[in-house]
Amino acid sequence: MDSTITTTNENCEVHDQKVLNWAKDIIENRSSQRLIQKEIIDAVDRNAIWRGQECLNLLAPEAPTSPIVRQLLASEVGTRAAEGHIGPTQRWFSGTKYIDEIESLCVELLKKVFKSNYADHRLVASMIGNMTVYASLTKPGDNILSISQPFGGHSSNRYDGPAGIRGLNIYDVPMDPVELVVDIDKFAKVARQVKPQLVTLGASMTLFPFPLKEISEIVDEWGGKIFFDGAHQLGLIGGGQFQDPLNEGACIMTGSAGKTFSGPQSGIIVWNDPEQTQSISDTIFPALAATHQVNRVAALAASAAEFLAFGKEYMEQIVANAKALAKALHERDITVLGSHKGFTETHQVILDVKRFGGGLEVAQKLEKANIITNKNLIPGDKPEDWDYPSGLRIGTIEITRLGMKEAEMDIIADYIVSVLEGRETVDSIRKRVIEFRSAYQKMHYCYD
Template sequence: MPAIAAPASVSAPAAPVTPGADFEALARQDPEIADVVRAEVRREAQGLQLIAAENFTSPAVLAALGSPLANKYAEGYPGARHHGGCEVVDAAERIAIDRAKGLFGAAHANVQPHSGSAAVLAAYAALLKPGDTLLAMGLPSGGHLTHGSPVNFSGRWFDVVGYGVDAESGLIDYEQVAALARTRRPRAIVVGSISYPRHPDYAAFRAIADDVGAYLVADAAHPIGLVAGGAAPSPVPYADVVCATTHKVLRGPRGGMLLCGEELAERIDRAVFPFTQGGAQMHTIAAKAVAFGEAAGPAFATYAHQVVSNARVLAEGLAGEGFAVTTGGTDTHLITADPAPLGMDGREARALLAAAGVVLDTCALPYGEGRGLRLGTAAVTTQGMGEAEMARIVALFALALRGERNAPTEVRELARRFPPYRG
């Protein structure tokens, strides 16, 4: 497992190791790529990984990803494949499905989507026709590309209406959502975002969708791991379809999944295969099963709640340093903050932080002209960091943004105490 079980007081643990199955075979066969892997392991271990969409998988997940299950072509579903010899991999997919259903209390689960975007595409394909109206969070307020960006299929295939947030509080304006729904009569309403740090009111969205006869699609790519750990409300009882990723806070392999009721199960499955995807990636599905099993345990629940506690401490600390923290804080793993009060925009701040070894993203700001910072606590919490380390990270932010020469050294020292993988 990653280092979450290690107490925060542990200092100078054993050196990080190179994860992955049979790495020495790779080193012998292709030393050039092996060097790339080693370099990435060093990069991860020597800095602070605060990208909200990233995490460290367990060695067990990595082992499944590197297994011979990668060899099997398996178009279709368990018991109904278009290729022979799928009896063994069928077992892996059935395990993944059963674990996902149990973990999230869903009647049906599809674990084949290759990504979160692929899951959203399949949900739209199951429920909508080109030209239908879709109501989703506008991109400047935190919506995803699949929520109507003109460069994405969603913005080209559908008539997308964007809802926003209150200009003062930064919170979702539910009156605006209801008014837009009544005026535009969307076929589907999407609840979810990539940079909204508060829990959405799923019951309110359900009521709005029912009022206008719309489907409710929850894009829970970011909070689904918190949902698994009991640290966030679940969209499953409210949404017709839940789209999610299996990485981020859930800490599994890169991929997607869909959850729904029995009445939509066949439509969802056919929207994934054969409509939007071909062969399932059986090694990834097995790794998803491993992650679901890990997330069902009490240690993961402790982890998920620690992720939120760490994010709240980090948000409070950044506000104390002068950042304008969106919505005044966070309920989740995610923080968005505007460094404009410090005399810089998000791009400049990100560059200064990156030079010190602190890795995060920029994001759009509602009603803002510049870029903000988007960061999360999932990965550093996996490494074993707690509230004390979050306070230290705030201090390191201040050092980096002032251009202090010792900032990179201080960042490496903190990271060294909490390697992602311990040997």
């Protein structure tokens, strides 16, 4: 008898099989490919109405782009290839003179926003920026320190992301679970033992600035460097509302353009040291980026121009709204991390919702009320609690760009607490959210 076990595709599938079966049914039972295409368009439209017009989007990693940016993302230039660096002799293809104009404007605008000597625009995702840093500034077997995930560290800087793929030895940055900042005394002890080539700072759960100058003084003892992963804080940094990593000790900074910066989904990388330029550029092209979506580059450049005009005011209001929302929730007896030190200095508010069933249950319940948040690991959770963490992460980017200010944060806090404490039915709260949201449909802090 053949003892070989046959494994079906269904058994190996990482995606939710029920959702995939829904798609299979449409593909197999629609009478034409045109009707299948219409299903795709309809799904996009359903999302635009629900998420774009009827929900309170409190996701920290999302920001709505301006009308001009959306227009550019659908532009003709998106069909064009432009391998290589800017300039007619450095391109593989001819016919790129206007693309060179678009890309050079983008590069110079990014330098101006972040007050850096160098910038690159070709990263289609911020995680590719992190891969660029590890590939250009480390070699396999090097030691690095990065933040563990219960304290807000991101997988891109751990064993299951680019840092691990590079073959680095990864040690934890010691964090204070109460103050929610780096424990500098413990850091000094660990760092002097490990002598990391690179210390990666920046996290997807960040409420307060990092002690970059103190850390820089420590790692300078053996020539170590600081890499700031500003995925979430990039806009706050550019708008002068957080810290200035490149001037406080970091040798390089990456980030996502699609979060506080409020541009298209893509990555940004900036640095000052000319000696790093060749290795960074060689890693980006040809190793990690070839054709790099010129429509996205145009949209990124337009976002940078808007940011120079409106970014400071926009970022100030994002932080003011986060503080106001955190305070309002705290006053309604919700456990808010960092309450003893003003809750937050960023766009994020972190809740401990264990007594309400944990992060997953709360996020799903809020979603039914058209309030979009995400579950999150918090100090005290273990990495294996990933699917069922104790925390909830809230962000104020989108509601700020829709024109909401401190007064609206009280209203939103009431909606959230009503859901968590079951003061009224979820359906009733959902209807109130839709009515409230109907008055906030216009994008602010951008050109019409």
